[in-house]
Amino acid sequence: MNKKLTTEEMNRLTPEAFHEAEKLPLVVVLDNVRSQHNIGAVFRTADAMCLERVVLCGICCCPPNQEIHKTALGAEQTVAWQYYADTLEAVRDLQAEGYTCYAVEQAHNSLTLEQVAEQITNHKSPITNCPKMAIILGHEVFGVQQEVIDLCGQCIEIPQYGTKHSMNVSVTAGIVMYRLSGALRAVKAL
Secondary structure, three states: OOOOOOOOOOOOOOHHHHHHOOOEEEEEEEEOOOOHHHHHHHHHHHHHHOEEEEEEEOOOOOOOOHHHHHHHOOHHHHOEEEEEOOHHHHHHHHHHOOOEEEEEOOOOOOEEHHHHHHHHHOOOOOOOOOOOEEEEEEEOOOEOOHHHHHHHOOEEEOOOOOOOOOOOHHHHHHHHHHHHHHHHHHHHHO
């Protein structure tokens, strides 16, 4: 019989333990995401995947904020975050820190999410088993700015097969965070 786990059985980290826990070297950058609920959902998923941090850029609202809190459910207090007025500056700083940056966007020559996950799994580095990555997600209508795409040089695309060729930014973020964090965890386990 499938019986739901109790909170104790889930072995959830306390906020203090989360702050001390080793994080995956995956950063989520939000490029002018306007919906506070989408921002909160990204925080909540970043917490669930134990990711390094969220970077908010441009028109993104920042914590503390009641609308972010409605969907983040406190993850905005556990996940580290930064704010940049300019997404290009955020990406340049991440690249200077050794992160490979990917815009999550439908673009010519984009890589599928599975291709990027395979690249992670096949990654062999003499310094670390786990590559440092950043994913950039864009505005709900306009997507990632072209200048940001140009700076990243690489795009991740989630193949879609229906009549709509877009998904909500928080849904897209969740899919990408889940798949890439799984690949990063597999590499760390080697």
